Amino acid sequence: MPERERSLRGVSSGADGGDDPLVPAEELLGRVARGDEEAFEQLYDRLAGTVFGLVRRVVRDHAQSEEVTQEVLVEVWRTASRFDPRRGSASAWVLTMAHRRAVDRVRSAQAAAQRDQRAADLDVTTPFDEVSEQVAGRLERRQVRRCLGTLTQVQRESVLLAYYQGYTYPEVAALLTVPLGTVKTRMRDGLIRLRDCLGVSR
Known part of the structure; x- marks a missing residue:
């Protein structure tokens, strides 16, 4: 992943990264798969706000939503080569990934709460x-x-x-x-x- 840390500050407010809207996300994703950091930055700026919005609706918590969004975009960088344009659009691929991770985070939190409850009920x-x-x-x-x-x-x-x-x-x-x-x-x-x-x- 590119060395410089990309901040999510402003993502929730819909900050515009100013990338070229004429470059299809599918093309950017293909370039990311070849290790193109500039293409990743453009893709990040284009999709981060949408990913954050979807994750926030599932996770609710703002800080956790930022964490999940960051995890999703890191996963995009690492697994871009797995994207198959014949199976759907780049945005659908990324948003499906985001929804899966958001649901996993919610389930993980629920499982932790259930474990705590079971621990409290051990004497029963x-x-x-x-x-x-x-x-x-x-x-x-x-x-x-x-x-x-x-x-x-x-x-x-x-x-x-x-x-x-x-x-x-x-x-x-x-x-x-x-x-x-x-x-x-x-x-x-x-x-x-x-x-x-x-x-x-x-």
């Missing part, structure tokens, strides 16, 4: 039924993960965005840069396959 004997319920829940989550692996990549991507990350169908379509009807078809086929894998009765 856990009933057998509760233990059985926890074991069953873990097995069910494992089965769901296994069944998600049976979906095609495009089906799994649509299902995860809609059901695990909370996007509406139109938002999924926008993120993946595909028609809404395509998203609905992928969702329908993916959910049918999940239902069959999980053995859920019709």
Whole structure:
């Protein structure tokens, strides 16, 4: 990543980095993949405000949102070569990455709070039924993960965005840069396959 530290001060206020708007983000990302620091700076200035806004809506906390935004943009620098323009726009790729990291941060905070609560409840004997319920829940989550692996990549991507990350169908379509009807078809086929894998009765 470029040596000089890029500050997020002013990102939340929508500061404009002044990059050339005629250069497509996809082209900038391709140059970043080849180690072009100037292209990274332009891409950073173009997307940092949008990334921060999305992360802030999920994480809520301003300071943590800045941290997550910085992590996302560092990940963009490190993994730019993985971007495939045939699968969607550069902004959709970055925003999907941002939403995933924001959700991970929220889940991490929730898990920490739950661990603290469990520690406080250590002196309480856990009933057998509760233990059985926890074991069953873990097995069910494992089965769901296994069944998600049976979906095609495009089906799994649509299902995860809609059901695990909370996007509406139109938002999924926008993120993946595909028609809404395509998203609905992928969702329908993916959910049918999940239902069959999980053995859920019709």
